[in-house]
Amino acid sequence: MAPKRSYYIVALPGDGIGPEVLSAALRVLTLAGELFEIHFQIEEIPCGGHYYVEHEREWPEGSFEKCAAADAILLGAVGHEVDGKPVFTKPGKPYPEPQLAGFAQVILNRQKLDLYANVRPVKLYPGVKHKIHGELVQVWNPSKVDYVVIRENTEDAYTGETNSIADGQVTPIRITRRATERVVRYAFNLARGRNKLKKVTCVDKSNIIGAHRFFRQVFREIGEREFPDIALDYAYVDAFCQWQIRNPEWYDVVVGPNLVGDIISDNGATTAGGLGLAAGGNIGDEHAMFEPIHGSAPKHAGKDKANPLAAILAVQMMLDWLGTRHVDERLNRAAQQVEAAVAELLREGKTLTYDLIGEAKAARCSEVGAAVEEKLWRTWHS
Ligand code: IPM
Ligand code: MN
Numbered sequence: 001m002a003p004k005r006s007y008y009i010v011a012l013p014g015d016g017i018g019p020e021v022l023s024a025a026l027r028v029l030t031l032a033g034e035l036f037e038i039h040f041q042i043e044e045i046p047c048g049g050h051y052y053v054e055h056e057r058e059w060p061e062g063s064f065e066k067c068a069a070a071d072a073i074l075l076g077a078v079g080h081e082v083d084g085k086p087v088f089t090k091p092g093k094p095y096p097e098p099q100l101a102g103f104a105q106v107i108l109n110r111q112k113l114d115l116y117a118n119v120r121p122v123k124l125y126p127g128v129k130h131k132i133h134g135e136l137v138q139v140w141n142p143s144k145v146d147y148v149v150i151r152e153n154t155e156d157a158y159t160g161e162t163n164s165i166a167d168g169q170v171t172p173i174r175i176t177r178r179a180t181e182r183v184v185r186y187a188f189n190l191a192r193g194r195n196k197l198k199k200v201t202c203v204d205k206s207n208i209i210g211a212h213r214f215f216r217q218v219f220r221e222i223g224e225r226e227f228p229d230i231a232l233d234y235a236y237v238d239a240f241c242q243w244q245i246r247n248p249e250w251y252d253v254v255v256g257p258n259l260v261g262d263i264i265s266d267n268g269a270t271t272a273g274g275l276g277l278a279a280g281g282n283i284g285d286e287h288a289m290f291e292p293i294h295g296s297a298p299k300h301a302g303k304d305k306a307n308p309l310a311a312i313l314a315v316q317m318m319l320d321w322l323g324t325r326h327v328d329e330r331l332n333r334a335a336q337q338v339e340a341a342v343a344e345l346l347r348e349g350k351t352l353t354y355d356l357i358g359e360a361k362a363a364r365c366s367e368v369g370a371a372v373e374e375k376l377w378r379t380w381h382s
Helices: 016-034 049-055 064-069 102-111 177-194 210-226 236-247 257-274 309-325 327-350 366-380
Strands: 006-014 039-044 072-077 115-124 130-132 135-136 146-152 164-166 168-170 200-206 232-238 253-256 279-283 287-292
Touching: 006 016, 006 064, 016 039, 016 072, 016 309, 016 327, 064 102, 072 102, 072 309, 102 200, 102 287, 115 177, 115 257, 146 177, 146 257, 164 236, 177 200, 177 210, 177 253, 200 236, 200 257, 232 236, 232 327, 236 257, 236 366, 253 257, 279 309, 287 309, 309 327, 309 366
Parallel strands: 006 039, 006 072, 072 287, 146 253, 200 232, 200 253
Antiparallel strands: 115 146, 115 279, 130 135, 164 168, 279 287
């Protein structure tokens, strides 16, 4: 595809801390646009659980069509609570079974836009400390934590189906050849492009779940047949959870079924500064949606306290994806500079939120966003 005069970005702030972190991220995006002379047309759409409580629908009519028309989507977070309980949709409004209110944004967008690969880097930036036993420490070596989790993003236990049986409920695990082939190909191609360990680890629970056995079998077939230059590696998810903490340097690209990927990407974030820094891209052949991988954290909402860096790094991933897709180097350069600005802020270790620096010295969400903008502006002008 060719560079565009204007890129249409749909922003879905959602619930909880979603709107505050996304607002900081959108300011960084707007500044990057000004500096690199890229025009972004940004349209914000209210959505999620709080919207459902007011309107009995998850977003205004026509919103999905806007997502489908967008060059890229930016999602904050979904998940709203009332009296400490998560909000689910009512039967028939609009789904037959209750779903998390926000299902349309996070799950249906992934499925209906065919965003089959959920790409979640686990990368530790120099200087980052994180909380273990309530203390801020540096445990892992930044040069040893740099791999990417690729999570299958359209099926597994995420089909939204649950059936009642006599004594309970059954939620199916669906693994198809088509979905598995395309996500493992994505993982192998990524390993090829990274040109690091040239290894892809398949993480699953195939010792017990038959459908995961099928996932692993397809992984092996595609790897052996189409990617002879890439090493195949295998792990069961339970053991993997401890190895990714003990030996993150072993990994380059990791791929697994949806629920496995959900869990190991959060666990991996432990070694990279925590969820406040973890970003992800939901990527398909025609569309993509980027998001911080943390949730809506209702208890922190509205306090200008949450770490906006995950959302800002989601913007960085979006810029990079758009730049490559449209062969528009301005966007790739903007992505590099946003990442450099975040890395420098982390290395300096002064203007950071509570999770990275402790409550006593903590900066606000908006202050951290402004500090990234300042760094970006300075690097550009130097
Ligand atoms: C994520 C989230 C979602 C998921 C929730 C909000 C449905 O945890 O993006 O990792 O499980 O996919
Ligand atoms: Mn998750």
